[in-house]
Amino acid sequence: MINIEELQSTFRGRLIQPNDSDYDEERQVWNGYIDKHPALIAKCSGMADVIDAVNFARKNDIEVSVRGGGHNVAGSALCDDGMVIDLSEMRGIHVDASQKLARVQGGATWGDLDRETQVFGLAAPGGVVSTTGVAGLTLGGGLGWMRKKHGLSCDNLQSVEIVTADGELLTASDTENPDLFWALRGGGGNFGIVTSFVFHLHEVGPTVMMCAVMYPVEIAKTVLSTWKDFMIASPDEISSQLLFWALPDTDDFPDEARGKHVIAITAMYVGDPDEGEKAFRELREINTPVLDLSGKIPYSVAQTMFDPFFPKNERHYYFKSQDLASLNQETMDALIEGAKNRPVPSMLLAIWHYGGEMNRIASTDTAFGSRNTTFLMSVDSVWDDPADSEKVISWSRNFLDQMKQFSGDGMYVNFSGFGEEGEDLVQKAYGDNYERLTKIKTEYDPDNFFHLNQNIKPVSE
Template identity: 45%
Template sequence: MTVTAIRPDGSREQLGAAVLEDLRAHLRGPVTAPDGADATTEPRVAWNAMHTERPSISTRCTGTADVVDAVGFAREHGLLVGVRGGGHSVAGLSSVADGMLIDLSLMRGVQVDPHRRLAHVQGGALLGDIDRETQAFGLATPLGRVSETGVAGLTLGGGYGHLDTRYGLACDNLVEAQVVLADGRVVTASAEQNPDLFWALRGGGGNFGIVTSFTFRLHPVGPMVAFAGVFYPLEELGRIERGWRSYVLEAPREVTSFIVTTTFPADPDMPDVIHDRPVAIVGAVHCGDVDAGMATLQPLRELGAPLFDMSQPMPYTAVQSAFDPFFPRQTLRAYWKSQYLDELTDDAIDAIAARAANRPSPRSLTNTFHFGGAVHDLGPEETAFAERSAPFMVSFDSMWTDPADDASAIAWTRSAWQEMTRYGNGMPFLNFTGLDDEPLDANVASAFGRNLRRLGKVKAEYDPENFFRLNNNVRPSP
């Protein structure tokens, strides 16, 4: 059977049955093509239901050697390549239509060295895989807030989560990476080896190769942490967010906090008072002493009259998966846009509250995040991740189910984002950005700022032909 796969220039490559059999003979993991597949050989499904693009060929790699062979095959035949770790890209950058998908979902191993406080993590691991293993030793590394997120995309794009203010971003805690380059070489990137590549991987996205192994620095966290989760009426968001703003700007480094607005679905495990009710959820984690942490978080429970307060000491792994039900895989269509605010003014809060009250669908979120402490300890050019000063970020996370609502939901999100530029600095967080009709270069340039030129040079060194281009793409430059 002949398979037709797309090249980067849009032309087509015909691959005969013998060619595919040769690829299968080289890889230990399964190779999926239209000549037959089942659930055991299909790649991990993408999270965003808007992105159902199917590759002509997919390889489910079992280790670095499989990745090397998959890259070599794609390079030999000139194929357009997509890479999927967790598949949680909002913009669908882990999907490729009619090209070749290199899927890492079988590479989920996590090995913890508790004495050196390091975790060695394969490139297809999910955040929950890491938390499960590290918490066995009372350790953690900063990661995101949804356990189904892939470690690779999160870390390479920066990586915000519940430990930011105390321990920094996920990329700040990366100490080493094993990378398969476009030419098939396997290199180590660290402060001592290929330091330019190491700098670029910490926030520069999937531009430079396929990371098959991450080594993270670990910190003493858990197994119990102090958690605040307070549900307030959405109509009181303006007052609630003003009080929250005052709190977070003075809070200790152990506290990382945010506000999420949504319409909470009916859930038999939650009280009736919040069923199908628009709410503002004030969330926070204190990662130090639990009793002291609950006392420190108490003001967040008194910003108004709560509808429901689930604040309590909680296992860190439970906190890390608490928001999973908000983001079911391949169920919701999603388009997000975000930007940073150098100041959360009263006018900005009023604009956020107005938008939160007029979201395009019940499952859509309007979020405000606070950053500080360790996130701001690094300068904007110390890593590729350039935003190191803004204390707040607003994210409009539109999510819906009916394809007929695509245009209106996307238009609402763009309008909300554009309105927020009156109060924000216009710089986006690329991991919270949907596939846009604006030129991708504009988002990339805004996000990386002065770092873009250096990133272009690193790209020219390690991927001069832009083999890895399905990402927030940095073009090779001299």
């Protein structure tokens, strides 16, 4: 039990300990596989609470984890026996429509941000699940439906306010603490606690054209090959991913489609929906689909399409990724064979196409380390029965090992499993940017106070 009397004297938010009635609810995160028991959860009401919590933890030598939206698969938002600095009640958003800017507090989700910005027909490039936290996604890069047109979430940052390990509040931007700002655009939660972000916004919606067409997995070779060629030649308005999946037995799908194994193409057209409808015709006419849910829908609805399949604390998750050196026939054959052997049907095998603006930005312009690849493979392991955990995680790791012969140099740090490879994983994720990141870590967090993350170690360690 942590003696909270000193912190309690100034802290305006809630301090939750194991004997409190809401403790078990408050220690939940999105991933139901994670079951950790912190000694203290400090639910901050504002940046002053964050500063107090950091100073209290440092003074008393308490291990710290940081929770924004609590959506990270790895579960590093929680810690056993330490202190969770929780920003989930800091969800304020201010939109300056004339300047196309939004200031967003560190506990907000992308659903929160989309709701406010779409009032003005604007949006910041976010993720593909609306319950994802703005902070975690952005600090790890931020793959979303607008990545080819407008880049990653981190590419649209204008500035941040951050509390560092010594309890100091700093602004980081291209002109203030520029090295720190460079590191925060992809370098994760290694350098402090970001209490607010300022994003550049883009005109999007209110209606967009979505492609969501699902073909029988038996024609996967044709679908995958067609999709690859289409995406390589596609305009920046189209961002897409391809999924091997089994349609769940839910009301979201017609009876005759449920349970069928499919290869699905999902894509958004960021532009005129009528032009998008024409552009997606080729993808929707590869063969007779099992199901075609494509259509013109509100942007805010498109952002929630995957939400029902990834509920908070109800399912178990293990997401891991690696860049692909190419998507040649040998690679495609290995992907298809792997997809056939998934141990539970709820698992997804996803191929993300990069390209466009996110690849035009130089690999050294931000910390994000995979600017020079075209395709990312992610094993999105989702399961419901705890008895399947060992089987699913073991299969996922073995499949990724088998695919290393086709892999590129990097991976997506937000899809890193449980980070079990430690420093080797982090070095792979950041590539040539890793050395610079270690120097910045040493400057701003020399004692590695913030280490429950995909950890970049300071030089002193």
